[in-house]
Amino acid sequence: xxxxxxxxxxxxxxxxxxxxxxxxxxxxxxxxxxxxxxxxxxxxxxxxxxxxxxxxxxxxxxxxxxxxxxxxxxxxxxxxxxxxxxxxxxxxxxxxxxxxxxxxxxxxxxxxxxxxxxxxxxxxxxxxxxxxxxxxxxxxxxxxxxxxxxxxxxxxxxxxxxxxxxxxxxxxxxxxxxxxxxxxxxxxxxx
Numbered sequence: 001x002x003x004x005x006x007x008x009x010x011x012x013x014x015x016x017x018x019x020x021x022x023x024x025x026x027x028x029x030x031x032x033x034x035x036x037x038x039x040x041x042x043x044x045x046x047x048x049x050x051x052x053x054x055x056x057x058x059x060x061x062x063x064x065x066x067x068x069x070x071x072x073x074x075x076x077x078x079x080x081x082x083x084x085x086x087x088x089x090x091x092x093x094x095x096x097x098x099x100x101x102x103x104x105x106x107x108x109x110x111x112x113x114x115x116x117x118x119x120x121x122x123x124x125x126x127x128x129x130x131x132x133x134x135x136x137x138x139x140x141x142x143x144x145x146x147x148x149x150x151x152x153x154x155x156x157x158x159x160x161x162x163x164x165x166x167x168x169x170x171x172x173x174x175x176x177x178x179x180x181x182x183x184x185x186x187x188x189x190x191x
Contacts, residue, residue, distance in 0.1 A: 009066050013057035017067065019049040020074035024081040031085030039085050040142060046078050047138045054126070068179045072124040075134075079108065082141070090145050097150060100157045104137065107157075107164035114168060119177035125170060126180050129163035136160070 023046045030039040053071060057063045083101075087094050094101065115123035136156035143149040169184045173191065181187055 009064070009070075011057075011062040011064070011067065012060060013053045013062050014064075014067050014070055016049050016053040016056055017070050017074050020046045020078050023049075024077050027081050027085055031088045034089065036089045036145065039089060040146065043078075043082065043085075043138075043141070046081075047135075050075065050078070050134070065179065068124045068126070069122075071126070072122065086141070086145060093145060093148060093150075097144070097153065100154060103157050104160060107133075107160045111164050111167035111171060115171040115177070118171055119174075121177055123167070123171065123177060124179045125167055127163065127166060127170070128182055129159075129166045133160035133163040 023042050027039050027042050027046070030042065050071070053067075057067055112123060115121075115125075133156065136159045137153070140152035140156040144153045166184050170181055170187050173184065173187050174181075178187075
């Protein structure tokens with residue numbers, strides 16, 4: 001018997017994505033109790049699940065619209081967890097970097113809001129630009145919080161600004177909402 005025989009959404013990629021729903025409350029508990037290294041270690045597991053879930057979906061042929069949305073919601077939960085956890089663990093660094101954090105928040109909210117208004121639904125573009133930006137920000141959190149080196153984080157935020165601009169361009173170009181859009185170039189090629 002296969003997992004999908006129990007429920008059609010019970011696939012290996014969706015289970016991998018779901019690890020982020022499990023790690024988030026544990027990470028919040030760790031942060032609240034001051035376990036910064038454990039928080040960052042569990043965050044690495046969450047990042048790894050985000051890195052591999054899409055690849056596993058493609059390799060196993062288990063791609064679905066549900067999986068795309070599950071991944072987007074797991075990403076959002078992870079970002080919220082990072083925000084609260086880092087604020088509890090490293091408030092002085094978070095306060096010092098608050099301008100960059102506001103930029104990250106704007107880069108997430110503005111494209112999502114514009115797409116939600118235009119298409120009446122939350123977008124799940126998963127562009128290469130956003131993937132690169134997310135990886136850059138994720139990796140830059142380790143030097144930022146563990147050894148207080150901020151310049152990689154600043155570069156990662158700049159990369160995220162570029163990715164957000166591309167997402168806005170995609171939203172403005174598309175006539176109908178699509179998931180898993182690689183780049184604006186791919187959208188223009190299909191128009």
